Structure formats: C-alpha cells, structure tokens
Amino acid sequence: MAQDVATALSMSMPEVLKAFGEYLFSHLKARHPAIVDSFNSFADLIISIDKVIHVEVAKLYHEPNLPEIDAKIIEDxxxxxxxxSKRQLCMCAEGLIFGAAAHYGVDAKLNHAQCMHDGFDSCLIEIKYETPHG
Ligand code: HEM
Known part of the structure; x- marks a missing residue:
C-alpha cells in the first residue's frame, strides 16, 4: 500500500515513509508530550520504545496492539x-523512526536487513544516524 502511494505521488518509498512517519510521530507527541519529552536524544528514545514508551501506552489504552521491539546501540x-508483531507493521515502525529522527534533528538511514514479509520470525532494521554538530 505504501508502495502504491509512492508510485501515485512519484515519491520514493523512504520519502513516503518519512512523510507519514513524521505526521504520525508528531501526532503521538502532541497526544503524549510527557512521554516523548522524557528522552533527550534520538538514541535514548529508540532504545526505550519497548520497555518504557509502549509500557506507558499499555497503561493508558485498553488492550492495545503493540509490537515487540528490541533496540540496541551497537556503536555510536x-x-x-x-x-x-502479528500485525507485521514494520513499515509503520520505519516511518516512526524517521519521525523521531526529524524530531531530534537527526539524519537517519535505515536498512531493513530482514523482514517478516519475507517469512522471517522478526524484522531486523539497521539504523545509522548522525547527530548534527558532531
Ligand atoms: C520511533 C519510535 C516508535 C516506534 C518505532 C513505534 C512502533 C510502533 C508500531 C510499529 C506500532 C504498530 C503496532 C504493531 O506493530 O503491532 C505501534 C503502535 C503504537 N504505538 Fe508506538 N512506536 C514508537 C513510538 C511511540 C510513541 C512515542 C508513542 C506514544 C507516546 C507510541 C504509542 C503507540 C500507540 C498508541 C500504538 C497503537 C496501539 C494500538 O493500535 O492499539 N509509540 N508503535
């Protein structure tokens, strides 16, 4: 579906995901400012999605559908x-990562190294990011 949108708009997939993810992330931030503001860097937020952010979300929503996300800093x-996730919304995860990067003014590049849509048990997303001014 995201690919259809990309084709219709003559945009590349990353461009569509970025636009959608930035919109979705800013929506979540507007709804839950205290959660988003508790992280002072892109990396800090990303490694806290599963054990902090979605844990808070689970307290606020009735039976939310949340993915399992395990994010580790391999190196700076x-x-x-x-x-x-049973819902296989990894494209949505990519979009949200771009949204979080935009929020912190970070340049992020993603590589979907393995994908549930190709039959793997889980997706692996490599995130390379550069913080401005070093
Ligand atoms: C880069 C950061 C984030 C990523 C990668 C991420 C990832 C995801 C994904 C992929 C889903 C779709 C469900 C699924 O895959 O099964 C989801 C659902 C959700 N997330 Fe996150 N998330 C992020 C940050 C946040 C933040 C900051 C909030 C709010 C403060 C949030 C709140 C939610 C909510 C409310 C849902 C929907 C639950 C439902 O449909 O029942 N997420 N998240």
Whole structure:
C-alpha cells in the first residue's frame, strides 16, 4: 500500500515513509508530550520504545496492539532494532523512526536487513544516524 502511494505521488518509498512517519510521530507527541519529552536524544528514545514508551501506552489504552521491539546501540551512530508483531507493521515502525529522527534533528538511514514479509520470525532494521554538530 505504501508502495502504491509512492508510485501515485512519484515519491520514493523512504520519502513516503518519512512523510507519514513524521505526521504520525508528531501526532503521538502532541497526544503524549510527557512521554516523548522524557528522552533527550534520538538514541535514548529508540532504545526505550519497548520497555518504557509502549509500557506507558499499555497503561493508558485498553488492550492495545503493540509490537515487540528490541533496540540496541551497537556503536555510536548505529542501532540494531529487532521488530516482531502479528500485525507485521514494520513499515509503520520505519516511518516512526524517521519521525523521531526529524524530531531530534537527526539524519537517519535505515536498512531493513530482514523482514517478516519475507517469512522471517522478526524484522531486523539497521539504523545509522548522525547527530548534527558532531
Ligand atoms: C520511533 C519510535 C516508535 C516506534 C518505532 C513505534 C512502533 C510502533 C508500531 C510499529 C506500532 C504498530 C503496532 C504493531 O506493530 O503491532 C505501534 C503502535 C503504537 N504505538 Fe508506538 N512506536 C514508537 C513510538 C511511540 C510513541 C512515542 C508513542 C506514544 C507516546 C507510541 C504509542 C503507540 C500507540 C498508541 C500504538 C497503537 C496501539 C494500538 O493500535 O492499539 N509509540 N508503535
């Protein structure tokens, strides 16, 4: 579906995901400012999605559908994220990562190294990011 949107708008997939993810992230931020503001960097937020952000979300919503996300900083500027969900919304995860990057003024590049849509148990998303001014 995202690919259809990209084709219709003559945009590349990353451009569509960025636009959608930035919109979705700013919506979540407007709804839950205290949660988003509690992180002072892109990396800090990304590694806290599963154990902090979605834990808070689970307290606020009735039976939410949340993915399992495990994100680790491998080295400065490189995070490896494992994503698993019955809903297989990894494209949505990519969009939200771009949205979070935009929020912190970080330049992020993603590589979907393995994908549930290709039959894997979980997705692996490599996140390379550069913080402005070093
Ligand atoms: C880059 C950061 C984030 C990523 C990668 C992420 C990832 C996701 C994904 C992929 C889903 C879709 C459900 C699924 O895959 O099964 C989801 C659902 C959701 N997330 Fe996050 N998330 C992020 C940040 C946040 C933040 C900051 C909030 C709010 C403060 C939030 C609140 C929610 C809510 C409310 C849902 C929907 C639950 C439902 O449909 O029942 N997420 N998240």
């Amino acid at each position: 500027g490189f995070i490896l994220m494992r994503y698993n």
